[in-house]
Amino acid sequence: EDQVTQSPEALRLQEGESSSLNCSYTVSGLRGLFWYRQDPGKGPEFLFTLYSAGEEKEKERLKATLTKKESFLHITAPKPEDSATYLCAVLYDYKLSFGAGTTVTVRA
Amino acid sequence: GAGVSQSPRYKVAKRGQDVALRCDPISGHVSLFWYQQALGQGPEFLTYFQNEAQLDKSGLPSDRFFAERPEGSVSTLKIQRTQQEDSAVYLCASSLPKGTLNTEAFFGQGTRLTVV
Numbered sequence: 202e203d204q205v206t207q208s209p210e211a212l213r214l215q216e217g218e219s220s221s222l223n224c225s226y227t228v229s230g231l232r233g234l235f236w237y238r239q240d241p242g243k244g245p246e247f248l249f250t251l252y253s254a255g256e257e258k259e260k261e262r263l264k265a266t267l268t269k270k271e272s273f274l275h276i277t278a279p280k281p282e283d284s285a286t287y288l289c290a291v292l293y294d295y296k297l298s299f300g301a302g303t304t305v306t307v308r309a
Numbered sequence: 310g311a312g313v314s315q316s317p318r319y320k321v322a323k324r325g326q327d328v329a330l331r332c333d334p335i336s337g338h339v340s341l342f343w344y345q346q347a348l349g350q351g352p353e354f355l356t357y358f359q360n361e362a363q364l365d366k367s368g369l370p371s372d373r374f375f376a377e378r379p380e381g382s383v384s385t386l387k388i389q390r391t392q393q394e395d396s397a398v399y400l401c402a403s404s405l406p407k408g409t410l411n412t413e414a415f416f417g418q419g420t421r422l423t424v425v
Contacts, residue, residue, distance in 0.1 A: 217392070235414075237416075242421075243418055244313070244418050245352070245400070245416045246416070247413045247416075288353070295357060295406075296342065296353070296354045296357060296365070297354070301349070301351050302351055
């Protein structure tokens, strides 16, 4: 069965302290890897889609990368407004299989 | 509207009560999904519609759960005889298929169901 594992479960950062979140997956025939941001009480908000190993995408302070077995979400010089839960999901067939998420807290 | 809309945002049900959760997808989006999210967990797939056809209901936890999308737009997730373990956030998402792939799914705010 396809599985998605995210680490760490929680990450506390000082403002400006860069770090990375990990998403490892076991899936035969990856059709896409998605990153979402989820704020408390809200639905997941789409960030990135990656389709093949070596692919990278950036948006403001976030950069997502993909290898054959895992994806990283790099947060560069984070600000308090980057505090959220970041969810990784793999697409197989037509549906998404999510990890449990990494909750990031950025202190000013 | 511009995004996926879900109602109600919050629902408290007594155990044994029936509930109905509504989802208005983004206009023109063919694919519609329901997910269940327990506290501290990622969303778990429940069911999938392409237009009005329910193509996959493998994630529905029991026969107390029923979903429909009769005209290919608005969808309703119904839970009969609610139990405490049904307490969760129910998320609806819609997307526009691109060939055999689905583009990114856009999620609604969710309905938080609490069964007491």
